[in-house]
Amino acid sequence: MKNSAKNIHGWLLFAPAAILLVAFTHYPTIATFINSLFSNQSVIRPSRFTGIDSYYMLFEDPVFWKVFVNNMWLALGTIPTSIGLAILMALIVNKAIPGRGFLRMSYFTPTMLPMIAVANIWLFFYAPDIGLIDKVLGIFGFDGHNWLGDPDTVLPAIIIMTVWKEAGFFMIFYLAGLQTISPELEEAAQLEGSSRWNYFWRIQFPLLLPTTLFVLINAFLNSFKLVDHLFVLTKGGPDNASNLILYYIYETAFSFLDISYASALTVFMLAMLAVTALAQFFFVEKRVHYR
Amino acid sequence: MSSIEVRNLCRSWGDVNAVKNVSFTVPDKSFTVLLGPSGCGKSTILRMISGLEQVTSGNIMIGGQDVTNTEASKRGVSMVFQSYALFPHLTVSENIQFGLKVRKVPAKERQERVLDAANVVGLSELLERRPANLSGGQRQRVALARSIVSEQTVCLMDEPLSNLDSKLRAEMRDEIRSLQQRLNLTVVYVTHDQVEAMSMADQIILLKFGQIIQQGAPAELYTQPNSVFSAQFIGVPPMNVLALEQLQTDMLSENTQAVFSSTANTTSIGIRPEHISFAEQGLPVEVFGVDYFGGETVFRVKHGQKDFFVREPGQPKISTGEKLHVNWNTEDMYCFDKEEKRLYS
Numbered sequence: 001m002k003n004s005a006k007n008i009h010g011w012l013l014f015a016p017a018a019i020l021l022v023a024f025t026h027y028p029t030i031a032t033f034i035n036s037l038f039s040n041q042s043v044i045r046p047s048r049f050t051g052i053d054s055y056y057m058l059f060e061d062p063v064f065w066k067v068f069v070n071n072m073w074l075a076l077g078t079i080p081t082s083i084g085l086a087i088l089m090a091l092i093v094n095k096a097i098p099g100r101g102f103l104r105m106s107y108f109t110p111t112m113l114p115m116i117a118v119a120n121i122w123l124f125f126y127a128p129d130i131g132l133i134d135k136v137l138g139i140f141g142f143d144g145h146n147w148l149g150d151p152d153t154v155l156p157a158i159i160i161m162t163v164w165k166e167a168g169f170f171m172i173f174y175l176a177g178l179q180t181i182s183p184e185l186e187e188a189a190q191l192e193g194s195s196r197w198n199y200f201w202r203i204q205f206p207l208l209l210p211t212t213l214f215v216l217i218n219a220f221l222n223s224f225k226l227v228d229h230l231f232v233l234t235k236g237g238p239d240n241a242s243n244l245i246l247y248y249i250y251e252t253a254f255s256f257l258d259i260s261y262a263s264a265l266t267v268f269m270l271a272m273l274a275v276t277a278l279a280q281f282f283f284v285e286k287r288v289h290y291r
Numbered sequence: 292m293s294s295i296e297v298r299n300l301c302r303s304w305g306d307v308n309a310v311k312n313v314s315f316t317v318p319d320k321s322f323t324v325l326l327g328p329s330g331c332g333k334s335t336i337l338r339m340i341s342g343l344e345q346v347t348s349g350n351i352m353i354g355g356q357d358v359t360n361t362e363a364s365k366r367g368v369s370m371v372f373q374s375y376a377l378f379p380h381l382t383v384s385e386n387i388q389f390g391l392k393v394r395k396v397p398a399k400e401r402q403e404r405v406l407d408a409a410n411v412v413g414l415s416e417l418l419e420r421r422p423a424n425l426s427g428g429q430r431q432r433v434a435l436a437r438s439i440v441s442e443q444t445v446c447l448m449d450e451p452l453s454n455l456d457s458k459l460r461a462e463m464r465d466e467i468r469s470l471q472q473r474l475n476l477t478v479v480y481v482t483h484d485q486v487e488a489m490s491m492a493d494q495i496i497l498l499k500f501g502q503i504i505q506q507g508a509p510a511e512l513y514t515q516p517n518s519v520f521s522a523q524f525i526g527v528p529p530m531n532v533l534a535l536e537q538l539q540t541d542m543l544s545e546n547t548q549a550v551f552s553s554t555a556n557t558t559s560i561g562i563r564p565e566h567i568s569f570a571e572q573g574l575p576v577e578v579f580g581v582d583y584f585g586g587e588t589v590f591r592v593k594h595g596q597k598d599f600f601v602r603e604p605g606q607p608k609i610s611t612g613e614k615l616h617v618n619w620n621t622e623d624m625y626c627f628d629k630e631e632k633r634l635y636s
Binding site: 182184185187188189190191192193194195198202203206207 | 342363368373380389393441
């Protein structure tokens, strides 16, 4: 084959992936960035260049700061708990116990459900007075509480639901990680008199660090990405107490039709996620042992 | 005192009996090899001695103490695993002192003992490396050091050399044997390689299907096999076992014929390859293979449908296709009955 023919061949192979990436990732990102630099277009006023005005607005917008802080609390509330639970569940179902297959499936079920379905289930749990939680608390003489209607309890309620949804998913990764550890390591440790906890802490956990890094990044991205439940549960309310960045972007763009500001919010969120992911990879990777 | 005594040991999983009523004694400071083909239960026995495996019935005594139901870590044994079981994220030094840390040995003493153990196996230069950056032989040494540093008098080894190449294996054989003698260890060593067993053991326990076939010193097993299995498992190439019905017995010397006519139940005879020699008279054979090993030559010969080995020192001028006769001394011949048991005359 001639060189030019070879080149064409190469480009043809590359094209499908390149076209998809450009059309659905790079172009929208750049377009969003450009949109954020222009004002909104309307019938009477054409769009004009406003520079970083939208970003100024972002920093002075109290609702934005509120949803940003909410999102941070959500990340903080869900990530350590769901990782801890995932490890615990993986350790349990990694053992040869009766009904192991059933247990594995039960742990994984929340992950298989769509977020909307999960939200519907939990809407029933949280419903004031007639919901499962209030019914159970009622037995012990507690009064009903509007868990999703109270700004103080709405975010914790969503955190618990998210943990329930995510832990099973992360468990699968930990289970895979545990199964790559040779059982002879446990026997060697056992002969030395190492307790279950000592073995976990000194051997299993360090060997699971690559899994943890992966899960950590995924969990962090998910805490910004998963907002489907807000449509069903709270619509961000009451008083933005459960509002999250992505839902706020959606509202700004499609309810308030402020494309320019929504673009600025999106660019901000993208930048933040990119920086965090990079930081996690660079800082944590140094401390992670890869076999 | 750290002798080991195993009495009527059994292990079964459901209907499968992996170890059937095994009893033996490992004298203090001796090197005992559990030898047998794969699936003979040798590893299971070792694991039951270590405490990593439960016994179904029977007793295990270490140093006069009944440890049958004692936790693995309290039996006073150390173990070297086939895969070495090194912790991949810890350095050599951390690997060696893992057990000492668990047992809360003070840092200073720990350091000294690690250096000592590393010296013994020649690892002093590599203490800060991780297992991934070590060769197979070096990993093996780390596993040994981990066992030495525990200062337990009983050391259990589960096929520790099977992952090494043959040159290294020969080196490590010597090293393990001399280590055992220098440190006065009581070693129980599992292997399926009869060369390891012959070259290292004070005592060999030969197993098949979860039962002991024969036990004794290497020379005893070689010269006095009690069955066809013993005779053929030990020795390379294995003992030639020839069924009488396949032989033209009238071609054998009168003395030889006299031996198996006097022991009426003989159905087959066994002769080690080195005890057979080419001769003018005797069993007619055709040479169909010649393997030259330098110091000796092993001939593969055929008598009727039956082929067997003849081992001669040096390089005799005999080539494939030649038709010759073979002969042997009557006292080098073993007789076996139809249950493949040795007949003593």
